[in-house]
Structure formats: structure tokens, C-alpha cells
């Protein structure tokens with residue numbers, strides 16, 4: 282029941298290194314399986330988004346976040362006739378390039394790289410996700426990376442600066458960097474993963490925010506999307522309170538956003554009526570919230586930025602996390618002997634140091650920092 286504008290594995294633009302088809306799986310399933318078996322994927326268990334991995338066992342990690350994105354994306358894909366396997370592959374891979382300590386780690390690593398090479402490229406997690414699947418995974422005898430299909434790689438490279446796109450296109454003419462120069466769209470499945478990512482973190486950051494004690498239900502009532510669904514829930518279950526009330530409101534928030542996107546995609550596809558996945562690339566974005574839902578989710582995002590991501594306690598943690606990265610970087614650069622075999626043999630250039638640090642889990646980065654500097658920036662892990 283695929284929509285004509287959906288991606289089709291048999292019409293894939295292929296892999297960088299040609300491979301014989303798999304006997305039982307389509308090309309997108311094969312990508313998904315390669316991602317699930319990768320080292321970078323397993324490390325997502327110990328990498329975080331907002332809260333550090335050792336702050337508690339119940340907070341989201343990049344792994345559970347990626348699973349939630351895949352779940353939301355697949356539900357929507359199935360309803361509107363997009364290719365579920367491609368959505369799943371992109372969703373599971375979309376955060377593979379994230380550093381330890383979430384965005385704080387990325388910012389610090391970017392500063393380190395730009396300091397080391399003022400004329401060079403910094404660090405950007407989307408580009409790093411692509412680098413992980415194209416280069417850094419070492420699992421196959423004939424090539425570096427996972428040799429994923431064009432469509433999965435296109436979805437992984439969600440953003441890209443013009444400068445980086447030019448560099449990518451020089452190495453791979455007409456490849457995944459091209460659309461940032463042509464200003465065209467990616468596949469519908471890739472567009473969907475971006476939105477599923479947003480839906481997932483808006484919901485789970487509320488949950489984790491309340492669990493951590495940094496957000497209260499009272500504060501959340503400032504947000505119309507939350508407040509309206511809480512009123513609706515209480516009308517139906519007047520005695521509901523505490524965590525079960527919170528879970529029910531979040532559940533309704535997720536459903537409302539998912540149904541909104543399904544309706545909106547249905548309308549957009551009927552209007553634009555693309556006849557192929559390639560035609561979709563030349564159209565404006567077709568996967569989006571309705572205008573009223575977009576406004577409500579923007580309000581929620583603003584609320585989270587203000588009250589959670591910029592909470593004094595989060596700022597304090599991310600400040601120390603940045604310091605860990607800023608101190609690890611020069612330590613490795615000065616002492617290639619401090620890091621494992623293969624990279625050291627190639628000499629410690631700043632990009633290799635960045636690849637090594639970016640691959641670390643939160644806890645490994647903390648341990649390494651302690652070992653190399655003799656100092657403890659975070660209380661010992663429980």
C-alpha cells in the first residue's frame with residue numbers, strides 16, 4: 282500500500298560499493314540490520330540527550346530516544362503509505378554521530394577542532410553520523426563504514442552547511458550533499474524522521490524533566506498543548522494525579538501530534554500528488570504539522586528551552602561536561618600513545634582525536650578524563 286511518492290528499495294540509487302542483493306531482505310531492511318549491529322549503535326545506550334547517563338537509570342538515552350523516533354516514524358509511515366523500513370533505518374541511525382554529553386559535548390568538540398585548525402572544519406553531529414556509517418565503522422572486509430544505501434544516508438544527513446555540502450559533493454558528485462546546494466528536499470521518509478525526532482524529544486523531555494524535579498506540573502500548565510490535554514484528561518478521570526496523570530497527558534500529546542501529522546501529510550500528498558520519490562525531492566516539504574499544531578509545538582519547545590535546557594542545574598552539568606571534552610582533546614593530541622592502536626599508528630591529528638572522543642560514551646569520557654588529568658569533575662558514578 283505504498284504511496285507513489287514513497288521510496289522503494291528496488292528503485293534505490295544504490296550503495297557506494299556495489300553489492301549483490303540479499304536473498305530475504307530488501308535494501309532498507311539490510312541497512313537497518315547493519316545499523317543495529319554497529320558498534321556506534323550499541324554505544325547509544327550510554328550517551329545522553331539532556332541528562333547525563335549516570336544521573337539516573339530511567340532517563341532517556343540516545344538509544345531509547347532512537348527507538349522512540351523509530352516507533353513514531355513507523356506508525357505514521359504505515360498510515361500514510363511511506364516505506365516503514367527506510368523510516369526505521371534512518372531513525373535508528375540519526376543520532377549515531379552524537380558526542381558524549383549531548384549538545385554540550387558537540388559544542389566543546391567543535392570549539393576544540395576550530396582552535397586546533399582555525400581554517401578547518403569544526404564538528405557537526407549530522408555530518409558525524411554520516412561519517413560513522415560511511416567511514417568509521419570497521420566491520421566489512423571490502424570497505425570502510427557500513428556501505429548503506431543512498432536513501433538511508435540522505436536521511437541521516439539532516440542538515441549541512443553550504444561549505445560542508447561542497448566538500449561532500451567534491452568527494453561524491455551528485456551524492457547526499459547535493460541537495461543542500463540545489464536547495465531540494467530529501468525523501469518523504471527522511472522528512473518524516475525529522476518530525477518524528479521532534480515529536481519524540483518534546484514528549485520525553487517533559488517526562489524526564491518532571492522525573493528529575495527540574496520541571497513541575499504547575500509550570501507545564503503554561504503550555505497550551507499540555508494544559509488543554511490535562512483538562513481533557515481530568516474531565517474524564519477526575520481523581521487522576523501525579524505520574525499517571527503526567528503519563529496520560531504525554532500519551533495524548535503524542536497521539537494528537539501523530540494524528541495531526543498523518544492528516545497533514547494526507548492533504549499535502551493529495552494536493553501535490555507526486556508520482557515518484559524523485560518528484561518529491563523537487564517539491565516543497567510535504568511532511569509537516571498543521572499550522573495550529575506547529576504553533577502549539579513551538580510554544581512547547583520555547584518552554585522547554587527556557588525552563589529545562591537553560592535550567593541552572595542543566596547549565597552547571599553541561600558546563601562541566603564541556604570542560605571534560607576541552608581537557609581530553611589536548612591530552613590526546615599531545616599524547617597519541619594514550620589512545621588505542623589503529624588511530625595512534627596514524628598519528629594524532631585533530632580530526633582523528635575528534636572522531637575518537639565523539640565515539641565515547643558519557644561514562645568512558647569521564648573515566649578517561651579522570652585517568653588523564655587526575656581530577657574528578659563529577660561525583661563518582663553510582
Ligand code: MG
Pocket residue numbers: 346375376478
Ligand atoms: Mg534525535
